[in-house]
Amino acid sequence: MPLPLMPKATAVWLVDNTSLTFDQIAEFCGLHPLEVKGIADDEVAIGIQGRDPVPDGELTREEIERCVADPKARLNMAASEIPRPKARTSGPKYTPVTKRQDRPNAIMWLLRYHSELSDAQVSRLVGTTKPTINSVRDRTHWNMANLKPIDPVSLGMCSQVELDEAVTKAHKRLRSRERREARERARSDRDTAAATAEKEPVVETAILQRAPVEAAPQEPLEIVTSAQEVDKEAPAEEADHSVESVFGSTPAPAAPEPEPTADVFGTTDRPSEHSGPAADGEGAEVAEDEEESRT
Numbered sequence: 001m002p003l004p005l006m007p008k009a010t011a012v013w014l015v016d017n018t019s020l021t022f023d024q025i026a027e028f029c030g031l032h033p034l035e036v037k038g039i040a041d042d043e044v045a046i047g048i049q050g051r052d053p054v055p056d057g058e059l060t061r062e063e064i065e066r067c068v069a070d071p072k073a074r075l076n077m078a079a080s081e082i083p084r085p086k087a088r089t090s091g092p093k094y095t096p097v098t099k100r101q102d103r104p105n106a107i108m109w110l111l112r113y114h115s116e117l118s119d120a121q122v123s124r125l126v127g128t129t130k131p132t133i134n135s136v137r138d139r140t141h142w143n144m145a146n147l148k149p150i151d152p153v154s155l156g157m158c159s160q161v162e163l164d165e166a167v168t169k170a171h172k173r174l175r176s177r178e179r180r181e182a183r184e185r186a187r188s189d190r191d192t193a194a195a196t197a198e199k200e201p202v203v204e205t206a207i208l209q210r211a212p213v214e215a216a217p218q219e220p221l222e223i224v225t226s227a228q229e230v231d232k233e234a235p236a237e238e239a240d241h242s243v244e245s246v247f248g249s250t251p252a253p254a255a256p257e258p259e260p261t262a263d264v265f266g267t268t269d270r271p272s273e274h275s276g277p278a279a280d281g282e283g284a285e286v287a288e289d290e291e292e293s294r295t
Helices: 007-017 022-029 033-040 061-069 097-113 119-126 130-137 160-215 226-240 243-247 277-294
Strands: none
Touching (some): 022 033, 097 119, 097 130
16 A cells, blocks of 8 residues: 655644544554554654645545544545655665664664564664664663663654564564474484484393393391290200210219128128028128137
8 A cells, every 4th residue: 555755744644633543544654553642642753744645635635534434444545646756675774864863772772672673673773783783782882871762663763563563573583493493402302312212222131131030039038036046946956966965875873882781890780781591691601700800
């Protein structure tokens, strides 16, 4: 859709002289609805003189009245025989001399609130150079003490549509970078898993070789106290050892010594333990011998 020759000046005139909605004015002038709202609140396009599009043949009174009656209708550019100027598509963006001193302020605002923008995008939006952007980012700018962040849209250095497009492209670039990094991490994980899988058969073979030894049942360990050990060993000792094995064989009983039948004085205190005729004869002989010795 073709745009008016001076979009912001046309928007200023439409805001001040018509009751069109912000969306209708923004679509006709190629601006953002918030930018049109800023114009209505005297926050954007301060000092810009409004331009009537009717005398220049860009818009008709009937078209304005039709869109005022229907808020959902769109303004259509009137047909004109005057050739439209071609929009410049390449080359550095021109910044008026009166606004060049506000470039560092706009750069500071973009770096603070839209850090996802690249240096090339900031340079295209504000019309500055990368050394200036780096000096503001590193806080080495010669006028750093007097800088303050200001929205470049309010300064007139870029439109809200251009800023939104740049922010959208920056977000897409970040998402694509995250997806690329995720794919690289997944690829590295697969390579690591494949390298680990090549070493696993050797480990499994070693485990299978050790499996019969490890799978052999083990007898449960029984904890035996000292008292139980003595009780278990006692019957074995009694069965193995006997009196003969410890003290030797029992000796034969010695023959009893004969007790004297008469004391020192020749009297017999107690009868002899031997009985029978032989014993009586021997006693008689002994008595005779004693009598002879006395005489």
